[in-house]
Amino acid sequence: MNIKYLICGFVFFLSTSTFASPNAFTVRSVPLLSTPSLSGSVISNLNKGTNLQILQRQGGWYQVKVPAGTGWIKMIAVRLKRPAAAETALGTIQYRSNTTLTTGVRGLDEVKWVSGGQGLSLQQLEQYKVTTEQAEAFAKRGSLSARGVDYVQE
Amino acid sequence: MCKSKYGLRKISLIILSALFLSACQVNNINLTPLMSATKKSSDLFEKSLEEEVELGQEVSLVLLKNAAIYNVSDVQYYVGSIGMWLAQQTERPDIPWRFTVIRDDSFNAFATPGGYIYITTGTLKQLDNEAELAGVLAHEISHVVRKHHLNAIQKEAKMGVAADLVRFLKDADGDSQNSTVAFGDHSLENKLLMTVEDIYSDGLAREDELEADMMGMVIAARAGYDPMAYIRVLQKIDAVQDKSSFWQTFSKRHPPAEERLIALESVADQLSQMQGEELSQRYKNMLR
Numbered sequence: 001m002n003i004k005y006l007i008c009g010f011v012f013f014l015s016t017s018t019f020a021s022p023n024a025f026t027v028r029s030v031p032l033l034s035t036p037s038l039s040g041s042v043i044s045n046l047n048k049g050t051n052l053q054i055l056q057r058q059g060g061w062y063q064v065k066v067p068a069g070t071g072w073i074k075m076i077a078v079r080l081k082r083p084a085a086a087e088t089a090l091g092t093i094q095y096r097s098n099t100t101l102t103t104g105v106r107g108l109d110e111v112k113w114v115s116g117g118q119g120l121s122l123q124q125l126e127q128y129k130v131t132t133e134q135a136e137a138f139a140k141r142g143s144l145s146a147r148g149v150d151y152v153q154e
Numbered sequence: 155m156c157k158s159k160y161g162l163r164k165i166s167l168i169i170l171s172a173l174f175l176s177a178c179q180v181n182n183i184n185l186t187p188l189m190s191a192t193k194k195s196s197d198l199f200e201k202s203l204e205e206e207v208e209l210g211q212e213v214s215l216v217l218l219k220n221a222a223i224y225n226v227s228d229v230q231y232y233v234g235s236i237g238m239w240l241a242q243q244t245e246r247p248d249i250p251w252r253f254t255v256i257r258d259d260s261f262n263a264f265a266t267p268g269g270y271i272y273i274t275t276g277t278l279k280q281l282d283n284e285a286e287l288a289g290v291l292a293h294e295i296s297h298v299v300r301k302h303h304l305n306a307i308q309k310e311a312k313m314g315v316a317a318d319l320v321r322f323l324k325d326a327d328g329d330s331q332n333s334t335v336a337f338g339d340h341s342l343e344n345k346l347l348m349t350v351e352d353i354y355s356d357g358l359a360r361e362d363e364l365e366a367d368m369m370g371m372v373i374a375a376r377a378g379y380d381p382m383a384y385i386r387v388l389q390k391i392d393a394v395q396d397k398s399s400f401w402q403t404f405s406k407r408h409p410p411a412e413e414r415l416i417a418l419e420s421v422a423d424q425l426s427q428m429q430g431e432e433l434s435q436r437y438k439n440m441l442r
Binding site for chain 1: 218220238242247254270368375379380392393415420425428
């Protein structure tokens with residue numbers, strides 16, 4: 001047998017086994033529903049502390065996989081597990097910049113918010129001013145339209 | 155730091171005006187020059203926004219005294235456009251909103267009075283789409299809309315400075331010459347400077363943070379974004395937040411993410427069926 005296939009198979013096994021491991025858990029008992037809506041039929045009731053795999057999010061709902069099946073639960077009832085060490089690195093997005101991101105040298109003074117620079121001037125704060133018209137055009141390009149939503153009273 | 159003196163002095167005068175008004179009844183000191191100066195600066199309602207903006211600028215310069223701006227104009231305009239669009243959905247659309255990305259790899263975003271919002275490159279790296287960024291910016295915008303920092307600074311300054319003022323008036327003991335010492339003596343401004351730094355270092359009151367969470371989600375929804383993306387941000391913070399320097403400042407200033415998620419349950423329930431844009435691709439294209 002070709003060694004390449006063996007390696008490929010092993011890598012595939014590793015990736016699928018990682019994917020299948022639970023990455024979240026419930027913080028209270030919550031029904032697992034057939035659709036992302038309260039009108040969905042109940043597949044089962046998940047106890048507090050149930051491990052699950054999040055498949056996707058739709059609005060305030062997570063589609064999750066648990067041993068009892070796949071269904072939807074309210075995302076607010078879920079907490080994420082701490083990712084494995086390798087994944088906690090600072091994201092995968094690389095910045096377009098000719099400068100290197102540096103860790104600021106923090107002194108004993110806790111008020112040192114951000115460092116590594118010489119401070120900002122008022123001119124710099126004005127430098128990237130965006131007008132209302134520019135913001136509206138930007139929103140339009142992203143298919144964002146304003147809608148009326150009242151503040152929520154607790 | 156020197157730049158901040160003038161603005162802080164002006165603000166100190168505004169704050170002190172009320173205190174002096176009552177103090178004058180008790181002590182027989184000629185404070186006419188100080189009184190007229192303070193009256194002038196707090197007379198008109200229109201001026202109060204100007205004063206708020208000026209304070210915001212001064213606070214910004216103090217907090218960012220060791221910072222560096224992120225010199226990628228596309229990203230600056232991108233963040234500024236999202237911020238400005240969100241701000242248009244609030245009760246204060248017309249104040250001079252300014253959004254600035256700071257080159258720093260820790261997780262941090264903050265606001266100063268008058269509409270100055272800052273977010274670090276470290277925060278942008280942790281977010282996955284535009285709706286999440288909108289949620290974070292809307293939280294900071296809410297602090298400005300509700301004047302959380304402005305009120306906190308005024309409240310703390312009144313308490314801290316009042317004690318000094320009483321001492322000062324006693325020391326002056328009727329000598330009108332000495333009453334002008336308040337202008338020349340920088341200790342009042344230094345007190346205010348310390349107050350500002352304390353507020354930004356320790357964070358706002360818990361209820362202010364929770365209010366900004368709730369308001370921010372609604373503002374993001376008004377702007378057409380998926381408001382629940384913000385819950386996802388808090389869940390990610392909850393999962394990875396630790397004692398590392400990456401989180402140090404953020405953790406000191408905010409209630410634990412778990413507590414914030416519990417406080418947001420009713421808001422999440424009411425907004426959970428709302429659809430909205432996530433704009434992952436636009437975010438990734440911009441920050442790749």
